[in-house]
Amino acid sequence: xxxxxxxxxxxxxxxxxxxxxxxxxxxxxxxxxxxxxxxxxxxxxxxxxxxxxxxxxxxxxxxxxxxxxxxxxxxxxxxxxxxxxxxxxxxxxxxxxxxxxxxxxxxxxxxxxxxxxxxxxxxxxxxxxxxxxxxxxxxxxxxxxxxxxxxxxxxxxxxxxxxxxxxxxxxxxxxxxxxxxxxxxxxxxxxxxxxxxxxxxxxxxxxxxxxxxxxxxxxxxxxxxxxxxxxxxxxxxxxxxxxxxxxxxxxxxxxxxxxxxxxxxxxxxxxxxxxxxxxxxxxxxxxxxxxxxxxxxxxxxxxxxxxxxxxxxxxxxxxxxxxxxxxxxxxxxxxxxxxxxxxxxxxxxxxxxxxxxxxxxxxxxxxxxxxxxxxxxxxxxxxxxxxxxxxxxxxxxxxxxxxxxxxxxxxxx
Amino acid sequence: xxxxxxxxxxxxxxxxxxxxxxxxxxxxxxxxxxxxxxxxxxxxxxxxxxxxxxxxxxxxxxxxxxxxxxxxxxxxxxxxxxxxxxxxxxxxxxxxxxxxxxxxxxxxxxxxxxxxxxxxxxxxxxxxxxxxxxxxxxxxxxxxxxxxxxxxxxxxxxxxxxxxxxxxxxxxxxxxxxxxxxxxxxxxxxxxxxxxxxxxxxxxxxxxxxxxxxxxxxxxxxxxxxxxxxxxxxxxxxxxxxxxxxxxxxxxxxxxxxxxxxxxxxxxxxxxxxxxxxxxxxxxxxxxxxxxxxxxxxxxxxxxxxxxxxxxxxxxxxxxxxxx
Numbered sequence: 001x002x003x004x005x006x007x008x009x010x011x012x013x014x015x016x017x018x019x020x021x022x023x024x025x026x027x028x029x030x031x032x033x034x035x036x037x038x039x040x041x042x043x044x045x046x047x048x049x050x051x052x053x054x055x056x057x058x059x060x061x062x063x064x065x066x067x068x069x070x071x072x073x074x075x076x077x078x079x080x081x082x083x084x085x086x087x088x089x090x091x092x093x094x095x096x097x098x099x100x101x102x103x104x105x106x107x108x109x110x111x112x113x114x115x116x117x118x119x120x121x122x123x124x125x126x127x128x129x130x131x132x133x134x135x136x137x138x139x140x141x142x143x144x145x146x147x148x149x150x151x152x153x154x155x156x157x158x159x160x161x162x163x164x165x166x167x168x169x170x171x172x173x174x175x176x177x178x179x180x181x182x183x184x185x186x187x188x189x190x191x192x193x194x195x196x197x198x199x200x201x202x203x204x205x206x207x208x209x210x211x212x213x214x215x216x217x218x219x220x221x222x223x224x225x226x227x228x229x230x231x232x233x234x235x236x237x238x239x240x241x242x243x244x245x246x247x248x249x250x251x252x253x254x255x256x257x258x259x260x261x262x263x264x265x266x267x268x269x270x271x272x273x274x275x276x277x278x279x280x281x282x283x284x285x286x287x288x289x290x291x292x293x294x295x296x297x298x299x300x301x302x303x304x305x306x307x308x309x310x311x312x313x314x315x316x317x318x319x320x321x322x323x324x325x326x327x328x329x330x331x332x333x334x335x336x337x338x339x340x341x342x343x344x345x346x347x348x349x350x351x352x353x354x355x356x357x358x359x360x361x362x363x364x365x366x367x368x369x370x371x372x373x374x375x376x377x378x379x380x381x382x383x384x385x386x387x388x389x390x391x392x393x394x395x396x397x398x399x400x401x402x403x404x405x406x407x408x409x410x411x412x413x
Numbered sequence: 414x415x416x417x418x419x420x421x422x423x424x425x426x427x428x429x430x431x432x433x434x435x436x437x438x439x440x441x442x443x444x445x446x447x448x449x450x451x452x453x454x455x456x457x458x459x460x461x462x463x464x465x466x467x468x469x470x471x472x473x474x475x476x477x478x479x480x481x482x483x484x485x486x487x488x489x490x491x492x493x494x495x496x497x498x499x500x501x502x503x504x505x506x507x508x509x510x511x512x513x514x515x516x517x518x519x520x521x522x523x524x525x526x527x528x529x530x531x532x533x534x535x536x537x538x539x540x541x542x543x544x545x546x547x548x549x550x551x552x553x554x555x556x557x558x559x560x561x562x563x564x565x566x567x568x569x570x571x572x573x574x575x576x577x578x579x580x581x582x583x584x585x586x587x588x589x590x591x592x593x594x595x596x597x598x599x600x601x602x603x604x605x606x607x608x609x610x611x612x613x614x615x616x617x618x619x620x621x622x623x624x625x626x627x628x629x630x631x632x633x634x635x636x637x638x639x640x641x642x643x644x645x646x647x648x649x650x651x652x653x654x655x656x657x658x659x660x661x662x663x664x665x666x667x668x669x670x671x672x673x674x675x676x677x678x679x680x681x682x683x684x685x686x687x688x689x690x691x692x693x694x695x696x697x698x699x700x701x702x703x704x705x706x707x708x709x710x711x712x713x714x715x716x717x718x719x720x721x722x723x724x725x726x727x728x729x730x731x732x733x734x735x736x737x
Contacts, residue, residue, distance in 0.1 A: 069485075106517040114485050114520055121518040128510050131475040135482020135490075142438070142464050143486060162506070165472035169479060172470055327552045329521040329576035337523055337576055339436045339487030348435050353462035357446050 059223030130166030144343025156187025217245030441493030567602030
């Protein structure tokens with residue numbers, strides 16, 4: 001079980017510790033502001049809470065660099081904030097205002113910024129981001145950008161077909177891709193044990209021959225350090241990595257849902273394990289935070305959120321006539337689409353790019369017969385390591401490290 | 414100038430675009446070492462290497478999703494569906510993610526999704542489809558369906574250079590059955606423009622893809638009976654070239670639409686609505702449809718022939734309409 005304030009070894013800089021705290025607080029305050037707006041009937045559609053899951057959005061996205069790409073899901077507002085999205089964008093999105101990033105054309109966290117922040121918008125169909133971010137990762141590698149792509153999925157979304165297609169393809173490409181599986185134990189009203197026969201959803205990684213971790217999703221330092229390690233491994237060419245973060249969804253599927261199907265004991269268990277409260281206790285104990293600096297931070301948050309909320313509330317709805325236009329990109333006047341090359345283009349152009357069009361099936365013909373001599377490989381006698389380590393494409397650099405499931409800590413179940 | 418097949422035209426377009434622009438890549442099942450199930454990408458891997466010609470697992474959603482993600486970094490991926498029938502396996506990815514991105518989030522996805530479509534080669538119910546109308550009903554996509562090698566090459570090049578997702582249907586009946594002399598070097602054919610294949614005055618026949626040739630065959634037979642049909646090749650179904658359609662119908666006052674897609678929900682119904690809205694007073698007869706029967710594509714050659722439109726059916730319908 002994740003301890004409430006386990007003695008953590010100091011491994012981050014004081015600023016990093018405080019950043020994690022700030023963004024988790026910001027995440028929660030942004031959502032609480034929106035809950036109030038929702039109750040005032042100022043949010044147009046549904047409101048999805050990540051209460052109790054802030055450590056995951058914040059800890060994982062904090063492990064990314066500026067050049068990296070991410071695609072949040074509905075409960076990852078914290079990741080948007082870490083990446084640099086101002087709270088006003090989140091408020092205006094939820095209120096369908098003309099000043100929102102999508103000018104009221106889509107709501108919630110459904111917006112992106114390809115140019116500057118490298119954010120891909122989610123859609124409501126779960127799992128679709130996995131192949132999309134795999135494509136981002138492959139393209140980044142192709143262009144020599146050394147980026148990592150990250151997205152999130154829930155316990156529920158991990159049962160979609162496209163989850164499998166996407167993660168398997170990412171594995172086959174050894175794409176620099178990190179997938180965070182937030183196991184909050186409930187897919188709307190269905191508990192995880194009724195969705196999947198696995199105890200640990202990280203075990204899904206085994207099916208794709210990729211590495212995985214299990215972390216206590218309510219421990220922001222553990223989430224961050226694990227994500228950091230995964231991001232660097234992915235960047236180094238080890239292929240995609242799956243991190244299962246165990247946590248609990250403390251509100252319903254959305255605001256309308258009182259979640260009465262959740263057993264009282266389970267809720268109580270997790271409410272005692274609030275990721276922000278326990279982290280704050282740790283920071284105070286370690287003297288990384290004191291009453292004065294806490295107050296300063298809270299004042300900063302309050303004034304930022306007040307200003308942004310006011311901006312959003314005072315913003316107009318999109319004028320009806322703006323419904324038109326923008327279904328199609330009209331060309332260079334609309335978007336100048338240019339790849340940003342960070343490697344010599346000559347490497348991907350003939351004659352340098354030219355190859356012999358044959359499969360390199362490593363180890364083929366090297367099996368030993370009973371006499372110890374090389375023998376052709378037949379069905380059934382392929383050595384284990386050949387099947388698991390085969391990397392068909394010379395372009396995808398091979399790593400000697402084997403796929404592993406590393407358990408950073410036993411999950412809280 | 415040498416005469417080349419429809420298939421060769423597709424290959425040339427991809428080859429030339431990849432040679433001219435390093436952001437163009439090809440992704441799909443068996444497109445690399447094997448050169449594609451129909452050999453449309455033969456030689457591309459040899460020339461451009463593993464990073465630009467990507468063989469994938471059998472995962473259509475992953476192919477489309479990855480192509481979309483790649484396009485976000487400024488690449489122009491061509492995603493091949495081994496048979497266009499399998500495009501529906503990626504329906505959600507195409508209609509919800511790729512098509513809506515520009516309108517909703519200002520995220521253009523310059524990808525081409527292409528593959529062999531259509532019947533008449535006894536491929537059976539899962540290798541003969543014409544699924545174009547699922548996508549014509551999806552704002553944000555463009556849908557192209559050429560009928561000649563010249564157009565196939567020029568339209569594919571234009572599709573690759575377009576900043577929007579383009580679905581490019583290649584009628585497999587035409588792959589090796591049709592040859593045409595095309596000019597050497599670079600040219601494009603603009604998307605969204607129909608072309609008059611045969612001028613005439615008594616009625617307008619609108620068609621595309623393999624049925625284009627069926628319609629021309631019928632028009633030749635009609636001419637012998639003194640019926641002068643104007644035949645128009647739509648080439649792009651989304652956006653539809655209303656101007657060319659209306660101009661012709663306002664001249665001939667009668668319109669017949671021929672398509673290999675099944676009748677209900679086919680493009681003919683949409684054209685009928687456009688004519689009712691914009692050329693009602695110019696019509697001297699009913700809009701007539703010649704299309705495949707409303708059923709799955711049957712396997713047996715005898716059944717498939719009964720299922721598909723042919724020149725006789727077009728001739729009979731056109732003659733009746735001309736005499737209306």
